[in-house]
Amino acid sequence: MQQLNKRMHNTLITIAGLAMLAFSAFAFAGEKPSFAPKVPHPTNGSTECVQPEDEMKKNHMNYLLHQRDQTMHEGIRTKTYSLKECINCHVPENSEVRFGDDKHFCSSCHNFTAVSIDCFQCHMDRPMEGKGTQGENPHSAHTTPTANKTTISTDVADTSKSVQDTKEAGNE
Amino acid sequence: MSNSDVNISRRSFVEKSATAAAALTIAPGMFLHTVAEAKPADQAVSSAVRWGMLIDTAKCASGCTACVSACNTENGIASHDRPRTDQQWIRKVTLRDKQTKHEISLPMLCQHCEKPPCVDVCPTGASFKRDDGIVLVDRHICIGCRYCMMACPYKARSFAHETVDNTVDHQPRGKGTVESCTMCVHRVDEGGTPACVEACSEAEHGAMIFGDIKNPDSEISKQLLKHGGKQIRADLGLNTGVRYRGI
Numbered sequence: 001m002q003q004l005n006k007r008m009h010n011t012l013i014t015i016a017g018l019a020m021l022a023f024s025a026f027a028f029a030g031e032k033p034s035f036a037p038k039v040p041h042p043t044n045g046s047t048e049c050v051q052p053e054d055e056m057k058k059n060h061m062n063y064l065l066h067q068r069d070q071t072m073h074e075g076i077r078t079k080t081y082s083l084k085e086c087i088n089c090h091v092p093e094n095s096e097v098r099f100g101d102d103k104h105f106c107s108s109c110h111n112f113t114a115v116s117i118d119c120f121q122c123h124m125d126r127p128m129e130g131k132g133t134q135g136e137n138p139h140s141a142h143t144t145p146t147a148n149k150t151t152i153s154t155d156v157a158d159t160s161k162s163v164q165d166t167k168e169a170g171n172e
Numbered sequence: 173m174s175n176s177d178v179n180i181s182r183r184s185f186v187e188k189s190a191t192a193a194a195a196l197t198i199a200p201g202m203f204l205h206t207v208a209e210a211k212p213a214d215q216a217v218s219s220a221v222r223w224g225m226l227i228d229t230a231k232c233a234s235g236c237t238a239c240v241s242a243c244n245t246e247n248g249i250a251s252h253d254r255p256r257t258d259q260q261w262i263r264k265v266t267l268r269d270k271q272t273k274h275e276i277s278l279p280m281l282c283q284h285c286e287k288p289p290c291v292d293v294c295p296t297g298a299s300f301k302r303d304d305g306i307v308l309v310d311r312h313i314c315i316g317c318r319y320c321m322m323a324c325p326y327k328a329r330s331f332a333h334e335t336v337d338n339t340v341d342h343q344p345r346g347k348g349t350v351e352s353c354t355m356c357v358h359r360v361d362e363g364g365t366p367a368c369v370e371a372c373s374e375a376e377h378g379a380m381i382f383g384d385i386k387n388p389d390s391e392i393s394k395q396l397l398k399h400g401g402k403q404i405r406a407d408l409g410l411n412t413g414v415r416y417r418g419i
Contacts, residue, residue: 072310074216075302075361084341122311122346124339131341 037112040105042089044133050080057109060086083123085133091125093132099125210363222286222305222413223355224385225369226392226401227278229418231379232372234277237264239380242371246356248340259330261353262368267419276418279368279380282307282328282353283404284413290320290329299350305413306355314349321350325405328352355382385413 049056051063067081079085090105097103099120102111106125110117127133211217243249243262251258262281268274288307290299298314301307309320309329321329329352336345342358345351356366369382383392395401401415 068312070216072308072312073300073302075211075304075357076216077213077358077361079213087341122336122339122344122349124341124344128341 037102037108039108040090040103043092044089046089083119084131087124088127088131088133091127091132093127093129095126097126211361213361217302217304217361219303219305220386221384222386223360224284224305224383224392224413224415225355225366226381226395227414227416228379228381229276229278229416231377232277232279233375233377233379234266234275236277236375236377238371238375238377239279239368240264242367243353246340246367247343247354248336248338248345250338252334257331257333259332259351261328261330261351278416278419280326280328281368281414282324282355283326283410284353284355286411286413288410289323289325289408293319293323295319302357306357306360307352308354308357309350309352311344311346311349311351316348316350318350324352325408325410 051059056063063081064083064086067076067078068083070076071082087105091097100107100111102108104125106117106120240260240262244251247261249259249261262279265278265280267276267278284301284305284307286301286305288299288301291301291307294300295317296313296315298310298312299307299320300310316331318331321327321331329350331350332345332347335347339345343354356364356368359366365382369380372378372380381392381395383390385393385396387393388397396415399417401417402419403410403412403415404419
């Protein structure tokens with residue numbers, strides 16, 4: 001009898017545990033938790049980045065690092081994963097907001113997660129005059145008029161985006 | 173070939189030749205030379221090209237600093253009014269012969285050596301030479317030790333002692349790293365010409381020629397073939413990419 005009680009007790013604990021897990025999953029499934037930082041999105045009507053948002057959140061540093069070495073050492077100057085183009089699209093041209101400020105595109109998350117970066121000790125934290133793409137077609141900034149570009153972007157970016165790039169390459 | 177293709181009248185031939193000659197010559201002694209075609213943005217630089225410069229000291233005017241100011245503007249280099257520590261990527265040098273009192277003026281910049289001593293001594297690999305011969309500092313991995321500054325026989329490199337707050341987006345620069353002439357690599361990669369060369373030509377001196385010294389058809393190769401181009405400190409055997417005439 002005592003044994004049966006113990007078994008029931010264990011089962012109840014397991015059920016309670018599972019219920020709590022299920023509840024937490026439901027609670028956060030639909031939307032972001034309220035304490036997450038608000039990342040400023042481009043105001044140029046762009047709804048998609050060079051990669052899906054989740055991928056960018058997780059791996060933007062890898063794309064940037066890869067591009068950095070390629071540009072520096074091999075002179076490859078494609079725009080898709082260039083830090084300069086991130087800034088041109090995400091930070092308004094005449095913005096008074098500087099890196100370090102919670103409202104800055106990069107700082108908004110980096111301040112929250114306490115990850116310090118030193119990119120902006122050298123790089124510009126805002127677009128250079130006349131270089132910002134806010135208010136412009138966002139996709140034209142990620143394309144180069146060369147024919148080879150399309151094949152490359154098919155390799156690295158998702159295919160639907162590349163097709164869009166190709167269509168709008170002529171707008172530049 | 174059909175007959176109509178070759179049947180060109182003498183008059184029209186002369187006219188066409190004259191137009192072509194006029195297009196090539198802007199002013200006496202000043203010629204448009206074809207700039208190498210821009211490589212596609214996604215293509216790596218190759219060792220089939222070697223970028224170089226030829227500087228004619230006879231055409232370089234003493235007192236003219238157009239190249240220096242163009243470099244400063246292009247790369248966002250500002251003076252702190254401390255000449256001993258201010259960064260300089262290009263400077264004007266005057267050489268005076270003690271005997272004859274003859275003076276020549278020339279711009280001194282990174283010589284983009286084939287065997288760069290700065291690359292040899294760099295402990296982190298930040299100093300490197302691109303495949304197309306341009307010698308650069310990767311400031312992402314430069315630790316600011318300044319060995320390269322000591323190794324360079326041309327005093328071409330500078331150290332950023334102070335916070336840089338006026339960077340331009342194509343030339344990020346920052347405190348605590350070494351920097352030097354990049355041969356305006358951001359322009360060259362897009363088929364352009366370095367800012368100093370452009371300024372020299374705009375100032376109507378045309379003392380600097382930029383181009384691919386591996387391409388026998390480039391203007392610089394033709395000039396080098398015809399007149400030669402001396403290396404400064406040729407005894408070091410560095411095979412510099414920047415050559416001088418009249419020294």
